[in-house]
Amino acid sequence: MAVSKKIETLVPKVKREAPNCPSFLAVEELRNTLIDFCVNTDIYLQDLTLLQVVKNLNEYSASDLDIPVGTELNHIIDIYKEFSESTGNQVSQKRYYKLEAKAQIGAVSIFDVYGKGAVKYYTQRDQETILFAPTPTVNEKVYVLYSLKPKQTATTIPSIIANEYMETIVHGALYRLQMMKDSPWSDLQAADLNKRMYDKGEAQAVRKAKYGNVGAPLTVKYQEFV
Numbered sequence: 163m164a165v166s167k168k169i170e171t172l173v174p175k176v177k178r179e180a181p182n183c184p185s186f187l188a189v190e191e192l193r194n195t196l197i198d199f200c201v202n203t204d205i206y207l208q209d210l211t212l213l214q215v216v217k218n219l220n221e222y223s224a225s226d227l228d229i230p231v232g233t234e235l236n237h238i239i240d241i242y243k244e245f246s247e248s249t250g251n252q253v254s255q256k257r258y259y260k261l262e263a264k265a266q267i268g269a270v271s272i273f274d275v276y277g278k279g280a281v282k283y284y285t286q287r288d289q290e291t292i293l294f295a296p297t298p299t300v301n302e303k304v305y306v307l308y309s310l311k312p313k314q315t316a317t318t319i320p321s322i323i324a325n326e327y328m329e330t331i332v333h334g335a336l337y338r339l340q341m342m343k344d345s346p347w348s349d350l351q352a353a354d355l356n357k358r359m360y361d362k363g364e365a366q367a368v369r370k371a372k373y374g375n376v377g378a379p380l381t382v383k384y385q386e387f388v
Contacts, residue, residue, distance in 0.1 A: 166318035169193055175332045179356075180339050180347035188335065193312070195334035195360075196319055200311040203367040204237055205323065210305040215281055215298050222292045227306060232318075236311040238292065241284050243304045253304060256295070258285045309371075330363025 169192050176188040200206050211227050224235040241253040276283065276296040281304065283295045294304075312319065323331070333356045339345075340353035 167324040182346040191335040191338040204309040205367045205371040206310045213304050215302040224290045232316050233310040236309040239307040241306050254283050256283045256285045334360040
């Protein structure tokens, strides 16, 4: 497991440009930036995680994915199952509002829109809920690829982000702080520069999360935010 770094280790970098900013506030904005960074980039990916789909049970929660301590489910990237010639191995995503519309038109439950059979589709009613269709007629194994984000209580960040995107996170925190009008550390001109530097780093992270270094998705193994 990779070694985490404490968020507070980035505070000195923030204070170089915002020396009058209290340390607790610097930590808060570093954390907020980190959360936004993870949400927007999908850079913190888990390895494929096994989820056991049970016969006649459509609905599952994020807790069924064994989310690491100190993190929350951010985004489901893909879901796969063991390959078969008849169904392949991709579980396709459906938009929840579209399933709701079909259910209303057919005057049926959302779970009955596709009847019963082998799992082919998934959707999310909200961030914490995963729904499968058709209603499974047998127990099935599916494999979920998903991204994480730290909780608001997190005090550490994974080294994979701190090492590669430390300056980006600092730029983002500085932008937030320097946009605070009437504060001793307010600096709108510097905030604009830091925002542009943050956006550049975020765009690079989006590309890396999608393609990695060799054209394959980047995944990282289990790591706790505490």
